[in-house]
Each structure stands twice: as C-alpha cells, then as structure tokens.
Amino acid sequence: MNELESLKSIFKDRIFKIPDYQRGYAWTTRQLKDFWEDLVNVPIDRYHYTGLLSLKKVDSKVWTNWNEEKWLIEDRGFKPFHIVDGQQRLTTFVIFIQSICELLINNGENINKSENEIYLGSFSLKAIKEEYLVIEKPPRFIIRTHKFGYEVDNPSFKFLRHRIFQEPNSGTIQETFYTLNLDNAKSFFKENLNIYYEKYGLKEIDILFKKVTQNLMFNVYEISDDFDVFVAFETMNNRGKKLSNLELLKNRLIYLTTLYDKNQLKDDERNSLREKINEAWKEVYYQLGRNKQNPLNDDDFLVAHWIMYFQYTREKGDDYIRFLLEQKFTPQNIYAxxxxxxxxxxxxxxxxxxxxxxxxxxxxxxxxxxxxxxxKLSPKEIEEYVNSLKSAAVHWYNTYNPVNNLNLTNQESLWIDRLNRIGIIYFRPLITASFLTENTNPKKRVQLFKAIERFIFITFRLSRAFSTYRNSEFYRAARQLRDNELTVENIIQILNQRMNYCFYMSEESKEVFFEYTYFQKYIDKKFKSGGGFYSWNGLRYFLYEYEMEKVRLRGSQKIDWKLFIKNEKDKVSIEHIYPQTPANKCWKDDFNNYKKTQQVYFQGTLGNLLPLSQSVNSSLQNDCFSSKKTAKYNEKKEKLRQGYADGSHSEIEVSGYDEWNPNNILDRGLKLLEFMEQRWDLKFESENEKAELLFLDFMNPDEYVEQRNK
Structure with missing residues (x-):
C-alpha cells in the first residue's frame, strides 16, 4: 500500500484503461449526490480520503496494439494501467472535470477564445484537458489520446468520447444500460455546476476544481504480476456499489478462459472465446438499456435465462447465482x-x-x-452458454417493449402487450423461450400467448389462485420448450389441464361451466371492506379489454392504458355511475325502494363501474346521471368534466340509457359478464348465477331477464 495520492499525482504520466472484465459505469443519482456534497463541504485546507485505487500494469504485448496511446508510452514514458478497483470514482472525476471545461467554454466572456486563452485560476483550459482528459499528438494533431477510457471495443468508450467529452464525428453510437448512467452523471454535474456558478461565481468553481484534483486522496495500490487480478476484482468490487450477479458472472467467465492449458484451448481460441464473452455482454447491456425510460434489471434477466437454460430447482431466490458461480462456472471444474x-x-x-x-x-x-x-467444464460449454445469453437478450427486451416493435408480428405485439397489462407474473421466461426454438413460429407463439393470458385471467384474476400456483412447472416448461422437449401444443394442453378446478360439469346437461364461487367469495370480502368490484385487481384490465373490443368494432381508441392506470390524487378514472354518496334527490328517487344495505351492492357491482376517457375530480361523481351524460362547465365556461356522450365507447354505450336505475345496472352487469364468457371462453350455467355473482340476486333476476328478453 502506497502513500495517499491526489488526482493530480495519480494522472501524472499515467494512462488508464477499464479492462473488459470490468462492469460499466454503475453510479446513479444517489452516489452522485453523495460525491457532490462531499466535494462542496470539504474545507479547502483539508484532505479527504476517497478510497482505494487498485491498478494493474498493462503488459507490453497488450499496449503495443493500442494505436492512439502507444506514442505517449514510447515517446513520453507514460505508464499504462488497467483499473481493477476504483473505476466508478475515477469515471466520476473525469466527467466532473469535463463538465467544468464545458462551463468555461460556454461562459460569455470566453466566446471565440482558444483553449490556450481560457483560464480557470492559473490553469489554462488546454492544460486542464491535457492533464486529465485528452492529449493530441503533435505536429499534425490527428491522434487524440484519452488518458482515461475503456477498452476500445466497449461501447461505453465511444459514448464517453463523443457524448461526454464531445469529440465530433461520432457516427452511430450504441447506447447500453451503462451509457444511460454516463449520460445521467454528465447532466447532473452540468446542472449543479451551472447553479453553483450563478450563485458563487467562477472563483468558487476554481476552488471546486482544486478540491477534486488536490484535496481528494486515494490509496493507490499496484497489483503485482503474480497476483490473481480476477479474484481481486470480485473481492474489491463488493465494496461501494455492489456488483450485480451478471457483472460478477462476466468477470468469472473471462477469468476461466485464462485457466485452460494450451492442450485444450490454444491462444487464438482463447482470444476468440474472450471476444465472444465480451460481445455477449455488450449485446445484453444494449438490450437492457435500450428503453431509456424503462431500463431493465440485469439480475432479472440472468435469473430468467438460468430458468430457460438449466434445470430449474425450487429453492431460495439466490439459488441461481450459487449454481452459476459455485457449481457450474468454477475454477475447480477447469482443474477437475x-x-x-x-x-x-x-x-x-x-x-x-x-x-x-x-x-x-x-x-x-x-x-x-x-x-x-x-x-469437466469445456470451453465449448462456455461458448454455448454466452451465445445463448446473447441471443436471448433481444427477446427479453421484446417481452417488455412489444408495442411498435418491428421484430414482432402485429398479433405477437398485441398479445404480449396484453400479458404485460394483465400482469405477466412468472411467464416471461416461457414467452422468451418461445422465440429461442426452431419448432415455433409466430402463429404458434400467438396461440401460446392467448392460452397464457386466459390462464392468468381465469386462474389468478377470477379463481384467486396463489401467485406461485404451478410456477415450478412452467419454469421447467421454459427450458423444455427451448430444448425441444415440449411443444407449444403440449404446454397449451398443460395450461388447460391446470384450470380444471376452475370449472365443473353439469350433471343434467353434461356441459362444462365456470365455477364462480371462488370469485364470488373474494368479491364478498371486498364488499364487506367497502369496495366491491371496484377493489378487484382485475377490474381495470377487464374494463379496458371490454373497451378495446368496442374499438375493434368501431375504431377510434379513446382510453390510454398508461393514463387509465395512473393514480392521481382526488381523481378517478373508473367512476361509480350511481355514486357512493348519493346525496342528490335524483338518486334517492330511483333507489329508495331498496334498503341501504342493498344500495351498497348497486354502487359496488360490476355494471355500475365505468371507465372514463379522461379522469375527473372525485367530487363530480355525485352529479345526477343526466348531468354526467353531457359536459359540465363552470361560470368561466371552463370544462370541468367530459360528458359520457363524448367519452369512451363504454361511456357512449351508457349514455344510451334514458336513466340510471337498478334495472339498468343489472342489465349492464349482465352484458359485461356475457363479454367475459365470449372473451375468455367460459360459461355461466344461468342468468341467476350471473346475478348472484353481481350480488344483485335480491332483485328477482328471473322476472327481469324475462322482461329483458321480450
């Protein structure tokens, strides 16, 4: 362990590269805030211990292939190092310094000045850049050498150069899970430095620069050649922001490639295998970060792939990583x-x-x-495993982002979107696996998706099975489908068999009917707690599907799912047409023939709940039906609410009723259950059963149904 060194000392005559076994930039806003607060609060006359920086000197066999860095090493005596531990902090420092440089360039006083003419304290902008960021090779200045960066084939390096350091002529830049964090760090420092500059001026920016380069101190440790750098990486990086399991696995696999003797893995094969590992992780992190608004969790992907690739065992949640790192991909399996x-x-x-x-x-x-x-573990097994990870990544992304996805057919996109809306629970590995076998095609996949959606709605949303019901079986089915041990038809058959408890056969007609008593008991509990069908966790999906059926028949979609499920304070997107607090005389006239205990069922039953195209203030729910049918304005002619007649297809349908009374609530409830029968291929034995499920059987439904049929 050496003496403490400042950033100024560390960057003197050194070039830093983040090696391929390292993860990318993982710091998020929480770590950036901690860094900023430490920097602002540390006194200018005090040193602040920042942590350990572990370095491994790069062998000449490696750096002689570095085209842009070689001249600094050979001509000026710079020493090249791989960063084993501390890359998150060093990356943060260089992004911070780059942000200061941009602040100086954009300062109005520095417009049209060269980098030699722009100063921060006694340092010119050119000197700052050359000391910490980039040096151009004289005399032609064609080669730009970055003092800190990633291995060249890492997409983060191109992003760092062109998006963070603003080097021009980037061409296409691949963005990944990690480049999102780089971009976020740049935005964070840019915003906070601008605020700090406006409040305190350039003198305080100079003080911040001196603190970061001279007051923040590292313990610098150089790992010797005979030290196991991969083991060091795993051990050291468990401090700070913990490595994800996917990051640990990459390091482990690259480490294993170094352990094979030349009888089993020649040098060119070793290099090729290492490249395939890097390519696989590059693709995985590209897919995980592809949707910037919703980056995907890397460990979720690793678990799902483990389920698809290896024999699933139902144990603790971290069983998968113990298997991968302690049983499968171990040095012992190389030596054995x-x-x-x-x-x-x-x-x-x-x-x-x-x-x-x-x-x-x-x-x-x-x-x-x-x-x-x-x-015992062959290089071929490693190659097949990483290639499988690589090929699965895009399909994993597609399961989360099916809408307007050119990789999916329209029907695949439609049904995967439905599965995400209903709650895909444990079926995402199975859906991903359906794209990884040659024995499926889009038509078969859609059949599978339909069967899964029906299984989820009937088993979990209606019949109230536990969320883990049969999960081990369908996890195993994901691997079996990928390995062609099961077909789509086999899995659909299993799905249907596992729903047998949800149905019964009539002794008289020998027809199969839906066993609704599980659902009825669940809704009864919801009524007792004051919610009824309004508290059913399948309500929004059901009403949205009913609405979308109207859209398919008539066109013009009027309800946006994301807005429909959004919870806004004091607003509702599903309205009780007959309100929960029916204070107005119009409601009392229509419902006074029923007891208050019965009126509760009219309020919470399915037929009284209406999806709105635009959410409204909850207080407006108490308006009379005639007022709800048309738009409502205040004295300033500002629209307070959308009228049913101009709303969603469901609203328009309800606006067709002349009044809203008990009979019409039952009528609409029966219509909705008829839709349920058609949409999910189930059947109720009688209208009485439907009325009982709607908790309106006290209305003498047989008499009402007879009048309705006339």
Whole structure:
C-alpha cells in the first residue's frame, strides 16, 4: 500500500484503461449526490480520503496494439494501467472535470477564445484537458489520446468520447444500460455546476476544481504480476456499489478462459472465446438499456435465462447465482479432469511431443486408442452458454417493449402487450423461450400467448389462485420448450389441464361451466371492506379489454392504458355511475325502494363501474346521471368534466340509457359478464348465477331477464 495520492499525482504520466472484465459505469443519482456534497463541504485546507485505487500494469504485448496511446508510452514514458478497483470514482472525476471545461467554454466572456486563452485560476483550459482528459499528438494533431477510457471495443468508450467529452464525428453510437448512467452523471454535474456558478461565481468553481484534483486522496495500490487480478476484482468490487450477479458472472467467465492449458484451448481460441464473452455482454447491456425510460434489471434477466437454460430447482431466490458461480462456472471444474477416449483412426487434434504427459495410449482388441484428460467444464460449454445469453437478450427486451416493435408480428405485439397489462407474473421466461426454438413460429407463439393470458385471467384474476400456483412447472416448461422437449401444443394442453378446478360439469346437461364461487367469495370480502368490484385487481384490465373490443368494432381508441392506470390524487378514472354518496334527490328517487344495505351492492357491482376517457375530480361523481351524460362547465365556461356522450365507447354505450336505475345496472352487469364468457371462453350455467355473482340476486333476476328478453 502506497502513500495517499491526489488526482493530480495519480494522472501524472499515467494512462488508464477499464479492462473488459470490468462492469460499466454503475453510479446513479444517489452516489452522485453523495460525491457532490462531499466535494462542496470539504474545507479547502483539508484532505479527504476517497478510497482505494487498485491498478494493474498493462503488459507490453497488450499496449503495443493500442494505436492512439502507444506514442505517449514510447515517446513520453507514460505508464499504462488497467483499473481493477476504483473505476466508478475515477469515471466520476473525469466527467466532473469535463463538465467544468464545458462551463468555461460556454461562459460569455470566453466566446471565440482558444483553449490556450481560457483560464480557470492559473490553469489554462488546454492544460486542464491535457492533464486529465485528452492529449493530441503533435505536429499534425490527428491522434487524440484519452488518458482515461475503456477498452476500445466497449461501447461505453465511444459514448464517453463523443457524448461526454464531445469529440465530433461520432457516427452511430450504441447506447447500453451503462451509457444511460454516463449520460445521467454528465447532466447532473452540468446542472449543479451551472447553479453553483450563478450563485458563487467562477472563483468558487476554481476552488471546486482544486478540491477534486488536490484535496481528494486515494490509496493507490499496484497489483503485482503474480497476483490473481480476477479474484481481486470480485473481492474489491463488493465494496461501494455492489456488483450485480451478471457483472460478477462476466468477470468469472473471462477469468476461466485464462485457466485452460494450451492442450485444450490454444491462444487464438482463447482470444476468440474472450471476444465472444465480451460481445455477449455488450449485446445484453444494449438490450437492457435500450428503453431509456424503462431500463431493465440485469439480475432479472440472468435469473430468467438460468430458468430457460438449466434445470430449474425450487429453492431460495439466490439459488441461481450459487449454481452459476459455485457449481457450474468454477475454477475447480477447469482443474477437475474427466477421461475421454478416442480411437486413433478418428480425427483428432495434432499431438505435439511436449503435450504427451497429458495423454496415454493403450491398445484394446488390436486397436490403438488415445485417452485424454479434459476439464469437466469445456470451453465449448462456455461458448454455448454466452451465445445463448446473447441471443436471448433481444427477446427479453421484446417481452417488455412489444408495442411498435418491428421484430414482432402485429398479433405477437398485441398479445404480449396484453400479458404485460394483465400482469405477466412468472411467464416471461416461457414467452422468451418461445422465440429461442426452431419448432415455433409466430402463429404458434400467438396461440401460446392467448392460452397464457386466459390462464392468468381465469386462474389468478377470477379463481384467486396463489401467485406461485404451478410456477415450478412452467419454469421447467421454459427450458423444455427451448430444448425441444415440449411443444407449444403440449404446454397449451398443460395450461388447460391446470384450470380444471376452475370449472365443473353439469350433471343434467353434461356441459362444462365456470365455477364462480371462488370469485364470488373474494368479491364478498371486498364488499364487506367497502369496495366491491371496484377493489378487484382485475377490474381495470377487464374494463379496458371490454373497451378495446368496442374499438375493434368501431375504431377510434379513446382510453390510454398508461393514463387509465395512473393514480392521481382526488381523481378517478373508473367512476361509480350511481355514486357512493348519493346525496342528490335524483338518486334517492330511483333507489329508495331498496334498503341501504342493498344500495351498497348497486354502487359496488360490476355494471355500475365505468371507465372514463379522461379522469375527473372525485367530487363530480355525485352529479345526477343526466348531468354526467353531457359536459359540465363552470361560470368561466371552463370544462370541468367530459360528458359520457363524448367519452369512451363504454361511456357512449351508457349514455344510451334514458336513466340510471337498478334495472339498468343489472342489465349492464349482465352484458359485461356475457363479454367475459365470449372473451375468455367460459360459461355461466344461468342468468341467476350471473346475478348472484353481481350480488344483485335480491332483485328477482328471473322476472327481469324475462322482461329483458321480450
């Protein structure tokens, strides 16, 4: 361990590269705020311990291939280092310094000045850049050498150069899960530095610069050649922002490629395998960060892929990473040898004299055989695994982002979107796996998606099964589908069989009907707690599907799902047409024939709940039906609410009723249950059953239905 060094000392005559086994930039706003507050609050006359910086000197075999850095190493004596621990802090520092440079350039006093003419305290902008960011090779200044960066094939390096350091002529830049964090850090410092400058002036910006380069101190440690750098990386990076399991796995796999002897993995094969690991992770992190508004969790993806690729076992939540890092991809499985026998007349790789200690030759029945001892974990297994991760990533992304997705057919997009809306629970690995086998096509996949959606709605939303019901079986089915051990037809059959408890056969007609009593008991509890159908967790999905059926028949979508499920304070997107507080005389006249205990059921029953195209203030729910049917304005002619007649298709349908009374509530409830029967292929035995499920059987529904049919 060396003495404490400042950033100014650390960057003197050094070039830093983040090696391929490292994760990308992982700091988020929370860590950036901590850094900013530390920097602002540390006194200018005090030092602040920042942490450990572990470095590994780069071998000449490696840096001689660095085109843009080689001149600084050979001509000016710079020393090249890989950053083993501390890259998050160093990355943050250089982004902060870059942000200060941009603040200086954009200062009105510096317009049209060269970098030699712009100063921060006694440092010119050119000197600052050359010391911490980039040096141009004289005399032609074509080569721009970054003192800090990633290995060249890492998409974060191109993003860092062109989006963070504003180097021009970038071309296409691949954005990943990590580049989002780089961009966020740049925006954070730009905003806070501008505010700080406007409040305190350039002198205080100079003080911040001196603090970051001279007052923040590192313990710098150089790892010796014989030290296991990969193990060091795993150990050291468990401090600070913890490595994700996907990040740990990448480091482990690259480490394993270094352990094979040359009999099993020649140098060109070793390099190729390492490149495939890097390419796989590059693709994975591209897909995970592809949607900037909703970046995907890397460990969720790793768990799902483990379910699809290996034999699922139902144990603790972290069982998958113990299997990957402690059972499958371990150094022990490289060192442990298994015996392989090959006939000498078969094709076999050339055996060199110096490789003979690993081989035995025996003669059996007059034939010569070659016995070779190979690692329990072969390089081919690693290659197949990382290629599978790579190919699964885009399909994982597609399951979260199906809308307007050119990789999906219209029907695939429609049904995956439905699955996300209803709550996909544990089926995402199975859906992803359906894209990874040659035995499926878009038509078969849509059949599977329809069956899964029906299973979720009937089993979980209606029949109230526990959220883990049969999850192990369908996790295993994901792997079996990927491995062609099961077909889509097999899985659909299993899905239908697992819903048998949701149905019963009539002894008289021998027809199969929906067993609604599970759902009825659930809704009864909701009525007792004051909500009724309004508290059903499948209500929004059901009403939205009813609305979308009207859209398919008539066109013109009027309800946006994201706004429909958004919870706004004191506003509603599903209205009780007959209100929960029916104070107006109009409501009393229509419902006074029923007891107050019965009026509660009219308020909370399915037929009284209406999806609105625009949310309204909850107080407006108490208006009379005649007022709700048309738009309402205040004295200033400002619209307070949308009228049913101009609203969603469901609102327009309700506006067709002349009045809103008990009979019409039952009528609409029955219509909605008829839609449920058609949409999810289930059947109620009688209208009485439907009325009972609607909690309106006290109305003498047989008499009403007879009048309705006339």
């Amino acid at each position: 040898k298994t015996e392989v026998r090959l006939s000498s007349i078969q094709e076999f790789e050339e055996i060199k004299d110096d490789e003979e200690p690993d081989l035995d030759e025996v003669e059996i029945n007059g034939e010569e055989e070659i016995t070779s001892f190979r690692s």
